Amino acid sequence: EAEVAQSPRYKITEKSQAVAFWCDPISGHATLYWYRQILGQGPELLVQFQDESVVDDSQLPKDRFSAERLKGVDSTLKIQPAELGDSAMYLCASSLGQGRGETQYFGPGTRLLVL
Amino acid sequence: EDKVVQSPLSLVVHEGDTVTLNCSYEVTNFRSLLWYKQEKKAPTFLFMLTSSGIEKKSGRLSSILDKKELFSILNITATQTGDSAIYLCAVGTAAGNKLTFGGGTRVLVKP
Numbered sequence: 001e002a003e004v005a006q007s008p009r010y011k012i013t014e015k016s017q018a019v020a021f022w023c024d025p026i027s028g029h030a031t032l033y034w035y036r037q038i039l040g041q042g043p044e045l046l047v048q049f050q051d052e053s054v055v056d057d058s059q060l061p062k063d064r065f066s067a068e069r070l071k072g073v074d075s076t077l078k079i080q081p082a083e084l085g086d087s088a089m090y091l092c093a094s095s096l097g098q099g100r101g102e103t104q105y106f107g108p109g110t111r112l113l114v115l
Numbered sequence: 116e117d118k119v120v121q122s123p124l125s126l127v128v129h130e131g132d133t134v135t136l137n138c139s140y141e142v143t144n145f146r147s148l149l150w151y152k153q154e155k156k157a158p159t160f161l162f163m164l165t166s167s168g169i170e171k172k173s174g175r176l177s178s179i180l181d182k183k184e185l186f187s188i189l190n191i192t193a194t195q196t197g198d199s200a201i202y203l204c205a206v207g208t209a210a211g212n213k214l215t216f217g218g219g220t221r222v223l224v225k226p
Contacts, residue, residue: 031212042119042203042216043158056213091157095212102147102212106157 002026004107006092012113018080021110023092024073031055031097033104034067034077037089049075050097082114117142119206121217129225132194136220138204139186147207148180148187149214154200161189161202194224 005024013019025032030051035043046065048056051072060067064083069075079086089111093104118141128134138148147165151158162171164180164187171178175194180187191198201221205214 033214040218042205042218043214044216045213048213097212102207103149103160103163104212104214105160106151109157 004092004094004105006107006110008110009108010111010113012115013082014115015084016081018078019082019112020076020078021090021092021112023075023077023107025075025092025094026105029094029096029105030072031095031104032069032075033093033095034075035091035093037091037109039088043091046077079112082112084114087112087114117206117208117215119204119215119217121202121204121220123220124218125221125223127223127225128194130195132224133190133192134194134198134222136189136191136202136204136222137186138188138217140204140206140215140217141185142206142208142215144209145182145206146209146212149205149207150178150187150189151203151205152200153203153219158203191222194222196224196226198222199224 007022032049034046037043046060047067049069067077089109091109092107095104120139122137149163150161162178167182175192178189201219203219204217
C-alpha cells in the first residue's frame with residue numbers, strides 16, 4: 001500500500017540552528033500539505049502545495065520557515081533559526097487533489113525537539 | 116475563523132463498552148468532515164462524510180453527519196484495548212480543501 005514518506009523521524013537541535021524535513025507524497029498525489037502538531041492539540045496547517053505552487057501559506061511563520069516543492073513531487077520544510085517553541089510533530093500529508101480525491105493521507109511525521 | 120470543537124476531551128472505558136465522540140463545527144464553505152485515529156504516530160484515516168444522515172460504517176466504528184446542526188458523531192461499539200488512541204475530527208472547506216482540525220478526544224480502553 002502506498003504511503004507518505006517522511007524523514008528524519010526524530011530530530012533534536014539547539015535553538016538558533018537550522019533544521020530541514022523531507023516529505024515524499026503518495027505517487028500521483030498533486031496536493032501536499034505540511035502540518036504542525038503541538039502536544040495535546042490537533043494538527044494545524046502550515047502550507048499547502050498544488051503541484052509545485054503554494055496554494056495556502058497563511059499560517060507559515062515566514063520569517064523563519066520556508067517550504068518548497070520544486071518539481072511538484074517531494075517537498076522540504078526548513079526552519080532557520082529554530083526556536084524553543086518550534087518543538088512539535090511536523091506532519092506531511094497528500095491527496096489526489098483537483099477534484100479527484102480529497103482524503104488526506106498522513107506520513108509518520110518528524111518529531112522535533114529544540115533545546 | 117473556521118472552528119472545530121471535539122468533546123469530551125478524554126474518556127476512560129472498559130473493554131466491551133460503547134463510546135460516542137462528538138464533533139461540532141463552524142466553518143465557511145463546508146465540503147467534508149473527516150475522522151482520523153492517532154496512536155503514537157501520524158493520523159490514520161477512518162471516514163469522510165459529505166452528506167447528512169448517511170451512516171458510514173467500518174467494523175465496530177460508525178459515523179454520521181448532521182449538516183443542519185453542524186455536528187458529527189463517531190461511535191465505537193464493543194471497544195477493545197486497541198481502540199485506545201486520540202480521535203481527530205477535521206472539516207474540509209471548499210477553499211483549496213484546507214482541513215481544520217479539532218483538538219481531539221483521547222480514548223483509553225482498559226481491559
